[in-house]
Amino acid sequence: MFKATMTSVGEIFMKNIIHTVVLLTLIGVSAPAAAANPAPAYEGRRLYVSYCQLCHGTDGKGDGPLAKAMKISPANLNTTVRSRSDTILTKIITGEGRQTITGRDRHNLLSEAMPEWKDVFTELQVKSLIAYLRFLGRSKHELMGDPEHGMQLYQQYCQVCHGVEGDGDGIMTSLMGIMPMDHTNPNETESLSNEEIANSILDGKQRFMPAWRDILNQDDVEALVSYIRLLSH
Ligand code: HEC
Ligand code: HEC
Structure with missing residues (x-):
């Protein structure tokens, strides 16, 4: 936190650092993709x-x-x-x-x-x-599981397709020419109930959304659903 007592020289210095960081982020030079800010x-x-x-x-x-x-x-x-x-x-x-x-x-x-x-x-x-x-x-929907556990699983299993931020531009989308759901768009997620999202995760959807039934348990799926809910707000 920057306290009011900071000297003006220090302040200018900090501002420059912040500008540089912002610039680096904008031109994509900063940390690897996985370190993006959480929603x-x-x-x-x-x-x-x-x-x-x-x-x-x-x-x-x-x-x-x-x-x-x-x-x-x-x-x-x-x-x-x-x-x-x-x-x-x-x-x-x-x-x-x-x-x-x-x-x-x-x-x-x-x-x-x-x-x-x-x-x-x-x-x-x-x-x-x-x-x-x-x-x-x-949101009409309650958080049904632990989103912090959900975020770990999402980074591990989902972001290759759904993207680091959840907006559907993961690394595999261009490799496979697919368009996963944009989990940051409330117009897409709000219309689905928790149960519908959970079922899509368990059973898969269309050709390229895999079924996770053999890999994730019910708690995992509920954690993922609640993490997805928070991505759109
Ligand atoms: C191989 C790429 C891929 C991976 C990995 C993947 N997805 Fe998907 N996902 C997709 C695609 C493609 C769609 C869009 C399916 C369609 O056309 O309806 C989708 C759609 C969805 C939907 C929307 C389903 C609906 O009811 O409309 C949810 C929710 C979802 N994914 C969650 C997840 C979660 C959670 C994970 C990780 C456990 C995951 N996905 C991993 C490709 C992927
Ligand atoms: C020690 C108890 C206490 C804690 C801790 C507390 N609040 Fe409050 N908060 C109150 C009380 C009492 C009111 C006033 C009564 C009311 O809600 O209208 C209030 C009011 C509010 C309101 C206004 C509600 C309205 O009328 O719109 C907001 C917003 C709010 N708090 C947010 C927070 C947030 C965010 C935190 C955590 C960072 C927090 N509060 C922590 C006791 C607390």
Whole structure:
């Protein structure tokens, strides 16, 4: 994290480094493909599990164990965040500028029991948290398995075709002339139930989506389904 105390010289130096890294990434010179950043909602869920679910509950409904102990009742994030902009959510989470929130957005959210996280998270981490809150608000489907286990399996078995980011441009697509499903596109994944995705993984689909029944067990498949869900948010 870059603290406000950083000298301006140091700041310029950091900026240059960041520019260089961004440039290298843009022209594709940086780390090997497998080291791509995880999807924001995936990263956001990891942070949520560690920092938020004690109060807001495993699925955002507000019934976490700490909330009960503190006798507070955080709102159901599944519904409240829908009407809030990213800017408002950033203010709520970081605490910075909370006092400037007005109107409908003010309702209920200025409780002192909601910690101010500005010194804990980077800007990128706050964005990831918001992406996960958006997933909670927008997706009709629950996470049925452990996405962290799912990511490992995805990297091991799926990204050769579905791509590092899950958008369907894996190394084998050009070798074989195939077009796997784009798992980052919610229009493609939202219409499928968890069960339908799980069955496609177990039984395969069309000619080139292999059946994994003999390689993966039910837990593995459920983990993969939940990882795929997070890829599209
Ligand atoms: C110590 C308990 C606690 C923890 C930990 C906590 N919150 Fe909260 N949060 C609250 C309370 C209480 C409120 C205010 C009541 C409400 O939900 O409207 C709140 C409100 C919110 C709201 C506004 C809800 C709305 O009305 O739209 C958001 C968004 C939110 N928290 C996100 C987070 C995130 C993200 C984390 C983890 C980084 C987190 N909270 C951690 C207690 C907590
Ligand atoms: C050999 C390449 C290949 C590999 C490896 C592969 N897939 Fe696929 N996958 C495809 C293709 C091609 C399609 C599109 C099938 C079609 O035309 O409907 C697809 C489609 C899918 C679909 C959409 C199915 C539907 O119901 O429409 C899911 C979900 C999926 N793959 C998950 C996975 C998972 C999870 C893995 C790793 C365990 C994996 N795939 C590995 C090629 C692959």
